[in-house]
Amino acid sequence: MSAAQPSPSFDPTEVRARFALDYIHDRHRRLIAGEEVIVHCHHYNSRIQRTVEGAAGIDGKTIFRSAARNSFVRHIAAGFQDGDPESTRWAVAQELFAELGYGTLDLSDPSSDTVRQTAGHFVEGWGAAFNDEAKPVCTLAEGYIEAAYMAVRGESVEVRETECMHCGASSCGFSVRRGAEAWSPPAISERIEAVSTEADAELAESNIDENAIINAVVGLPIRGGDDGLIPAFGVYLANTPADFYNQVAIEFVEAMTECGQREIASRLLSEAGESCAMNTFRGIMDSAEWEGLVKPMLQNPEDTIFALVALSNAFGWGNWRITEHEPGETLEIVSFNGYEALGFLETRGRASEPQCWMLQGVSAGMMALVYGEGSFSERFGTYLADEHDCIAKGNSVCAFAVEES
Amino acid sequence: MTHRERVYACIHPETYKYYLPRNLVLSTWKRLERQYGAAVTTPGFGVVEIRTPAFLLRSTRMLNPITVIRRRACSSEGLASLHQLLHFDEQAYPAHDSP
Numbered sequence: 422m423s424a425a426q427p428s429p430s431f432d433p434t435e436v437r438a439r440f441a442l443d444y445i446h447d448r449h450r451r452l453i454a455g456e457e458v459i460v461h462c463h464h465y466n467s468r469i470q471r472t473v474e475g476a477a478g479i480d481g482k483t484i485f486r487s488a489a490r491n492s493f494v495r496h497i498a499a500g501f502q503d504g505d506p507e508s509t510r511w512a513v514a515q516e517l518f519a520e521l522g523y524g525t526l527d528l529s530d531p532s533s534d535t536v537r538q539t540a541g542h543f544v545e546g547w548g549a550a551f552n553d554e555a556k557p558v559c560t561l562a563e564g565y566i567e568a569a570y571m572a573v574r575g576e577s578v579e580v581r582e583t584e585c586m587h588c589g590a591s592s593c594g595f596s597v598r599r600g601a602e603a604w605s606p607p608a609i610s611e612r613i614e615a616v617s618t619e620a621d622a623e624l625a626e627s628n629i630d631e632n633a634i635i636n637a638v639v640g641l642p643i644r645g646g647d648d649g650l651i652p653a654f655g656v657y658l659a660n661t662p663a664d665f666y667n668q669v670a671i672e673f674v675e676a677m678t679e680c681g682q683r684e685i686a687s688r689l690l691s692e693a694g695e696s697c698a699m700n701t702f703r704g705i706m707d708s709a710e711w712e713g714l715v716k717p718m719l720q721n722p723e724d725t726i727f728a729l730v731a732l733s734n735a736f737g738w739g740n741w742r743i744t745e746h747e748p749g750e751t752l753e754i755v756s757f758n759g760y761e762a763l764g765f766l767e768t769r770g771r772a773s774e775p776q777c778w779m780l781q782g783v784s785a786g787m788m789a790l791v792y793g794e795g796s797f798s799e800r801f802g803t804y805l806a807d808e809h810d811c812i813a814k815g816n817s818v819c820a821f822a823v824e825e826s
Numbered sequence: 827m828t829h830r831e832r833v834y835a836c837i838h839p840e841t842y843k844y845y846l847p848r849n850l851v852l853s854t855w856k857r858l859e860r861q862y863g864a865a866v867t868t869p870g871f872g873v874v875e876i877r878t879p880a881f882l883l884r885s886t887r888m889l890n891p892i893t894v895i896r897r898r899a900c901s902s903e904g905l906a907s908l909h910q911l912l913h914f915d916e917q918a919y920p921a922h923d924s925p
Contacts, residue, residue: 641868
């Protein structure tokens with residue numbers, strides 16, 4: 422074993438301690454090693470990947486991979502400390518992958534031409550939702566490994582998945598090609614914070630103790646276990662940089678716009694959010710966590726919507742507040758700092774249209790889940806959400822109106 | 827006898843809540859811990875959980891019912907063994923039982 426390899430005696434606990442969660446309560450932000458992360462489940466993550474990579478006429482796989490590369494190169498480096506030998510820096514890269522919930526990546530031999538993964542968040546996601554499509558699915562890991570080589574060694578490599586557990590392999594294998602086209606970590610955009618913390622409209626009230634829910638979620642160890650996966654709420658969770666989601670969505674819409682498919686792109690992203698709400702939240706509502714803490718608070722159906730919003734805030738989706746709710750009919754929600762709007766402002770400047778596709782879809786999906794009838798497919802699209810104000814457009818808050826379609 | 831009801835979980839479509847007879851709840855958890863390791867209670871939500879490579883066994887502090895979420899390493903043999911510990915008769919509830 423060369424000096425460049427992770428030390429066999431490195432202490433994973435010490436390395437993992439560098440990634441302790443910092444939750445900013447007043448803004449509902451989750452920071453790990455100083456990077457804002459968003460909690461989503463394997464269902465949403467695999468669906469958004471399938472949406473982007475499956476679109477005709479664009480190179481969605483490159484969009485997904487480069488978003489991972491660009492966001493994780495900074496995140497991995499944020500875990501380094503002055504004086505860390507290269508072996509420790511590799512250990513940081515390996516442990517961060519597991520800590521965030523993406524699975525188990527073996528970076529113990531960086532001089533090799535192959536990297537292996539024995540558990541994968543996306544393998545689980547595709548296995549649960551899209552088992553009929555047998556193709557390698559670990560694009561995020563490809564970008565992550567490329568980011569690791571850049572962060573640790575400043576080396577440009579090209580990583581491609583050659584074997585995938587989703588296709589029946591016993592572990593995932595990635596080829597590492599040296600001498601790849603050089604790339605540099607992107608410049609860090611100036612961070613923009615929420616411009617307002619007060620809604621124009623009065624906030625609606627419920628029987629839900631949001632702080633109790635948020636504190637319970639924040640107290641959960643949402644970090645990868647022995648296999649680098651995070652089973653909680655009946656789903657596999659992962660902590661993903663907000664910058665990753667934003668780059669994926671923005672570049673996807675831009676690429677689709679070049680093909681004259683802008684409307685389709687925004688609708689697909691919104692549908693991924695709607696599907697996320699129905700699948701993820703349904704799993705959550707059947708979970709022991711829900712049974713133990715949330716269910717005792719519910720006194721009527723509308724409380725469920727408030728509880729789901731509280732969970733969303735704990736997951737870092739944006740400081741959401743319900744301003745008006747007619748059970749089964751309408752829902753008005755504002756978001757003070759949705760990551761999609763702020764991310765667009767940071768990287769593209771003022772937008773001419775709303776940008777919060779995920780939140781728009783989720784708000785419609787929550788209504789369909791709580792008040793809809795029939796199977797998922799029957800409920801899908803039964804509520805429509807309109808983001809009429811968006812911080813990315815210059816409004817003080819993002820505002821969503823949901824009604825029956 | 828233990829009975830079960832199917833519930834939704836994204837991790838595995840074959841997810842069930844197993845309802846134990848009240849007089850068997852504590853002894854069953856002891857059997858599960860002996861077989862799979864100690865249960866851990868998560869703070870805040872109060873979920874009691876045993877994690878194995880094959881299963882997630884989860885309940886509220888009431889310890890009953892137990893939600894069994896199957897994982898990648900779940901096998902028919904492992905499932906049969908678990909059912910025995912749960913006093914669950916597969917013959918009585920045969921539907922959707924492939925791991």
